[in-house]
Amino acid sequence: xxxxxxxxxxxxxxxxxxxxxxxxxxxxxxxxxxxxxxxxxxxxxxxxxxxxxxxxxxxxxxxxxxxxxxxxxxxxxxxxxxxxxxxxxxxxxxxxxxxxxxxxxxxxxxxxxxxxxxxxxxxxxxxxxxxxxxxxxxxxxxxxxxxxxxxxxxxxxxxxxxxxxxxxxxxxxxxxxxxxxxxxxxxxxxxxxxxxxxxxxxxxxxxxxxxxxxxxxxxxxxxxxxxxxxxxxxxxxxxxxxxxxxxxxxxxxxxxxxxxxxxxxxxxxxxxxxxxxxxxxxxxxxxxxxxxxxxxxxxxxxxxxxxxxxxxxxxxxxxxxxxxxxxxxxxxxxxxxxxxxxxxxxxxxxxxxxxxxxxxxxxxxxxxxxxxxxxxxxxxxxxxxxxxxxxxxxxxxxxxxxxxxxxxxxxxxxxxxxxxxxxxxxxxxxxxxxxxxxxxxxxxxxxxxxxxxxxxxxxxxxxxxxxxxxxxxxxxxxxxxxxxxxxxxxxxxxxxxxxxxxxxxxxxxxxxxxxxxxxxxxxxxxxxxxxxxxxxxxxxxxxxxxxxxxxxxxxxxxxxxxxxxxxxxxxxxxxxxxxxxxxxx
DNA sequence: GCCGTTTTCGGCCCGACTGTTTTCAGTCG
Numbered sequence: 001x002x003x004x005x006x007x008x009x010x011x012x013x014x015x016x017x018x019x020x021x022x023x024x025x026x027x028x029x030x031x032x033x034x035x036x037x038x039x040x041x042x043x044x045x046x047x048x049x050x051x052x053x054x055x056x057x058x059x060x061x062x063x064x065x066x067x068x069x070x071x072x073x074x075x076x077x078x079x080x081x082x083x084x085x086x087x088x089x090x091x092x093x094x095x096x097x098x099x100x101x102x103x104x105x106x107x108x109x110x111x112x113x114x115x116x117x118x119x120x121x122x123x124x125x126x127x128x129x130x131x132x133x134x135x136x137x138x139x140x141x142x143x144x145x146x147x148x149x150x151x152x153x154x155x156x157x158x159x160x161x162x163x164x165x166x167x168x169x170x171x172x173x174x175x176x177x178x179x180x181x182x183x184x185x186x187x188x189x190x191x192x193x194x195x196x197x198x199x200x201x202x203x204x205x206x207x208x209x210x211x212x213x214x215x216x217x218x219x220x221x222x223x224x225x226x227x228x229x230x231x232x233x234x235x236x237x238x239x240x241x242x243x244x245x246x247x248x249x250x251x252x253x254x255x256x257x258x259x260x261x262x263x264x265x266x267x268x269x270x271x272x273x274x275x276x277x278x279x280x281x282x283x284x285x286x287x288x289x290x291x292x293x294x295x296x297x298x299x300x301x302x303x304x305x306x307x308x309x310x311x312x313x314x315x316x317x318x319x320x321x322x323x324x325x326x327x328x329x330x331x332x333x334x335x336x337x338x339x340x341x342x343x344x345x346x347x348x349x350x351x352x353x354x355x356x357x358x359x360x361x362x363x364x365x366x367x368x369x370x371x372x373x374x375x376x377x378x379x380x381x382x383x384x385x386x387x388x389x390x391x392x393x394x395x396x397x398x399x400x401x402x403x404x405x406x407x408x409x410x411x412x413x414x415x416x417x418x419x420x421x422x423x424x425x426x427x428x429x430x431x432x433x434x435x436x437x438x439x440x441x442x443x444x445x446x447x448x449x450x451x452x453x454x455x456x457x458x459x460x461x462x463x464x465x466x467x468x469x470x471x472x473x474x475x476x477x478x479x480x481x482x483x484x485x486x487x488x489x490x491x492x493x494x495x496x497x498x499x500x501x502x503x504x505x506x507x508x509x510x511x512x513x514x515x516x517x518x519x520x521x522x523x524x525x526x527x528x529x530x531x532x533x534x535x536x537x538x539x540x541x542x543x544x545x546x547x548x549x550x551x552x553x554x555x556x557x558x559x560x561x562x563x564x565x566x567x568x569x570x571x572x573x574x575x576x577x578x579x580x581x582x583x584x585x
Numbered sequence: 586g587c588c589g590t591t592t593t594c595g596g597c598c599c600g601a602c603t604g605t606t607t608t609c610a611g612t613c614g
Contacts, residue, residue, distance in 0.1 A: 026597055027586045027587090034586085063586085102611060134605095135605065
């Protein structure tokens, strides 16, 4: 784990323990913010760990955190954290993770109830001996018990690819009602986050009661969690929590902005409003004096997000950018990245056919790509190392390439490239000889095995593949599977620097299990001058639809059309593929 | 603990919902 990541974990732990012990909430928040900053930092703090001046130049790190960083660097530990650990049993801190249980409840359970673990809490709820504690009545305990049971059975965040189709289905069903004026999904889903805690749906409606009733009566509803005048929550049969909020139509934009978040983005926006003697909340942007009487007053702006941003002196910030990663400053200077849309994507450079583990023939793949409006599709079947995927040995690859070229000669309006997705072996060598790779139009090199090797080895491995003169694209560079497998954790700065130097593109694999590279690494890559390849890794016709997940992730990574090889014209793409070859001759 | 064209103190986003109270504390987003 990197120095920054270790510190981020440490600060998060501090925050949690401080919260349980009833520390000042703003102090807790400072540690949380510090941890978050550390995770987003692209440069390592270790070299400057003993220089408070340089450390405090980072936003969110002041004198206190700088001292902790120096202490950790010097001694490998932080005294205050050790003291907190000694004072608070592990099980007590763990109770904070139960939904509906916050610091106050944990403190009551621990100090007054003697509960020091989730297991003990579960038992005590079952035998009913807890009900004498203040503010812990029968219903509350019942709810906590349910939360524990649910967390034990599921608990994990949903992948974007599972949550988005579900949200679209719910939005479409609610939109079909006569009384519905507007309805959208908001929250982390609208921001295109790779995993989603719960789905937020926002609606404006002439008959809120009817809408809420329809919502709780949908066939996918397993349990109604709460239902108020403006907020209703359900759990679906797949275990996903869905919140519906109903707002006035003329306040819709303010609500959409508010519920899209992120929380951190909202904080910056609210502060920006205050700096201009305005107030921003979920009901609109107000003059400061009107914020107290929103019922009678007229908002400065409320019906669309765009107007609210404009009234705050900002160009419209796309939902994927709203993470407090510098987007507000960029919008103020009119320097936001150009939004990458599906119309910019003109080719697919990573696809499989029946020759390895795909479901389409070469002709069918070409036809599907053409139907999607692409000028080029690359056939990149697996190399021999992928035995389970029917990977090709050298002889089969030669015959396959010849057949691809033969078919390409007969097709109009679509170019089919002869390529491969060659394995990057554990030591960074490739699964084919260089002279065979040199015969192909496009080479995608990907790690598929030895995905738990250490960081140093992974870095060396990927850099070596990047240095190979015949490699155009590094496919799904870390090999992670979201929520299932962590994949490689190389020194991404070194990998990116190598890719920039050698002109290899890094892939953003659009499959929602992968989304690899992830958003923050993409941003570091384009800032370093790397090209990005956004591919669906199609194994069948429907996989081309996965491109949408790639676009969301790319926008989160501040990737613009000019950074993406799939946005190149036929001619420019041919030139790019060639340049790699010529540059090394 | 962080931060500063109201800078070394005094703020730090704020409203909905629930359950336990009987006017509000705790949690969540």
